[in-house]
Structure formats: structure tokens, C-alpha cells
Amino acid sequence: MxxxxxxxxxxxxxxxxxxxxxxxxxxxxxxRGESAAWMKTRExxxxxxxxxxxxxxxxxxxxxxxxxxxxxxxxxxxxxNIPYDESCEIYEGDGMTLMDKRELCAFARFCDPNGQVWGLIEDRKNADLAVEGACNCPAGRLTVVIDGEKAEAELPQxxxxxxxxxxxxxxxxxxxxxxxxxxxxxxxxxxxxxxxxxxxxxxxxxxxxxxxxxxxxxxxxx
Structure with a gap:
């Protein structure tokens, strides 16, 4: 194929x-009007x-x-055409790192709820919320790294x-x-x-x- x-x-x-x-x-x-989820509406x-x-x-x-x-x-x-890892900003948090390539922002706003992803990484107990917010970013602007591993959802092609x-x-x-x-x-x-x-x-x-x-x-x- x-x-x-x-x-x-x-x-x-x-x-x-x-x-x-x-x-x-x-x-x-x-x-509250914040981006919260994705819904498939048509195939x-x-x-x-x-x-x-x-x-x-x-x-x-x-x-x-x-x-x-x-x-x-x-x-x-x-x-x-510069690799993401070489061109993004790095924000250090509590056992988490946030990678951010702001020029990719598509304004989907999933990074905003719960005090924004940049604030969520400051407390390890918010790891799940931080990962959810970053992974819902369709543009791939944001990536959360926990203990050296990128938290990335498995997506279909x-x-x-x-x-x-x-x-x-x-x-x-x-x-x-x-x-x-x-x-x-x-x-x-x-x-x-x-x-x-x-x-x-x-x-x-x-x-x-x-x-x-x-x-x-x-x-x-x-």
C-alpha cells in the first residue's frame, strides 16, 4: 500500500x-467557555x-x-524546518518540563483551563491535568516531559x-x-x-x- x-x-x-x-x-x-474536549462530528x-x-x-x-x-x-x-526539540522554549517545573514552540500556536486554547499548563507544571500533583492540556493541543506546540519521557497520546493516522x-x-x-x-x-x-x-x-x-x-x-x- x-x-x-x-x-x-x-x-x-x-x-x-x-x-x-x-x-x-x-x-x-x-x-466556563474554556476548551475542554474534542468531539468528532463528521467522517x-x-x-x-x-x-x-x-x-x-x-x-x-x-x-x-x-x-x-x-x-x-x-x-x-x-x-x-528546524526540529521541534532544537527550537522550543523549555520551562522547568516540579518533576516536569514543558516544551513550548509558540510559533506553532493554532489558538485551540486547551492550554488555558485549570490555571494554564505553564502553572500546572509547578506542582507534580497536577501532572495529569498538565499532560491532558498539552496533548489536546492539536498543533503540537506544547509537550510535557515527566522523568525524562515525553507524555504523548497515541493518535491514529x-x-x-x-x-x-x-x-x-x-x-x-x-x-x-x-x-x-x-x-x-x-x-x-x-x-x-x-x-x-x-x-x-x-x-x-x-x-x-x-x-x-x-x-x-x-x-x-x-
Whole structure:
């Protein structure tokens, strides 16, 4: 079977091959309006290959309809392809370490409940809450390390389209389970368990999401 992978086409869509499952995941808030859980709301029919819109203007979202060519979309990749472990900030806590690469933030806000992950690592008794908050971060910005081991949930190899219902926004493309992402020049980005790819076309950290969809009216749910 062909390798599951995502190939970025120059100034065009994401080409997904290898039979990668595609679904939609909604952010579910708690009673305080904080991001609390994920809920799967839709599963698309399994296809061996498909193309996901990257410019944000397709009339057939989430799939590409060729609009990128009509609007002369500039999909230039600007993200530095530096390994996560070599480029993140390190916060030391009580028997825990928090790794944080802030430029990957997709503003899903799972780091906020219970006093924020940065505060939770200050007390070892909060380890479970800290791990939960970090692991729910779809972009992989945050990683909790306990006793030298990264606490990372085992995720299936699939793509989830984020529905940020509390904010009324279509969020980024959540790539889960270590699916390779290949740049338009053939360069492979670091394979990680969690990454989010821009689908509004506005990110300044392409191909990754930088939360620009939060201020882009085209990313509204309607």
C-alpha cells in the first residue's frame, strides 16, 4: 500500500495520498467557555487520494476546486524546518518540563483551563491535568516531559478538520499520528504526532497554522 503522506503542491492544495481517513473534530467548551474536549462530528468517505484547499477560497471546502489558480494564491512556505526539540522554549517545573514552540500556536486554547499548563507544571500533583492540556493541543506546540519521557497520546493516522464552534471559526487541518508532510520542493518536514496546517491561506508560517484564521472573515463557519 502507498505510504500515507501529504504533499504540498506549489501555490496549490495539499495532495493527500495513501488512504488517509478524513473527519471533522469540534472543540467542545466547558461551562466556563474554556476548551475542554474534542468531539468528532463528521467522517468523510475514505478515498485513496484527495486534494484539500490551502488558499481558503474554494467553493467546495474542504476540497480544492482550482480557485487558487484564479486568485494567484501565493503558497510560499516560510516555516523554518528546524526540529521541534532544537527550537522550543523549555520551562522547568516540579518533576516536569514543558516544551513550548509558540510559533506553532493554532489558538485551540486547551492550554488555558485549570490555571494554564505553564502553572500546572509547578506542582507534580497536577501532572495529569498538565499532560491532558498539552496533548489536546492539536498543533503540537506544547509537550510535557515527566522523568525524562515525553507524555504523548497515541493518535491514529488521520486528518481532522477543526471546527472551532465556540469562536465560530473553521480552524486548521489537524494532521495526526505522524503522517509525513512534504514541501513543494520535495523537502520533508519533521514527522510529528500532532501538527496543524493552514487552510485559510493567511498564515505567515506556511505550511503551518499561526492562528491567522481567527482574524480572517473567510474562515467563519458560515
Amino acid at each position: 502507498e505510504e500515507k503522506k501529504i504533499t504540498i503542491l506549489k501555490d496549490g492544495p495539499y495532495e493527500v495520498t495513501g488512504g488517509v481517513p478524513l473527519n471533522e473534530m469540534r472543540i467542545v467548551p466547558n461551562e 468523510y468517505p475514505l478515498q485513496e487520494s484527495y486534494h484539500l484547499c490551502r488558499c481558503g477560497h474554494s467553493k467546495n471546502k474542504p476540497f480544492c476546486d482550482g480557485t487558487h489558480a484564479k486568485i494567484h494564491f501565493d503558497g510560499t512556505e516560510t516555516a523554518e 488521520e486528518i481532522s478538520l477543526i471546527d472551532d464552534h465556540p469562536k465560530g471559526k473553521r480552524g486548521p487541518i489537524w494532521v495526526r499520528g505522524g503522517i509525513p508532510v512534504i514541501g513543494s520542493d520535495g523537502t520533508r518536514y519533521e514527522v510529528r504526532n500532532r501538527v496543524t496546517l493552514c487552510r485559510c491561506g493567511q498564515s505567515r508560517n506556511k505550511p503551518f497554522c499561526d492562528a491567522s484564521h481567527m482574524t480572517d472573515p473567510e474562515s467563519d463557519e458560515d
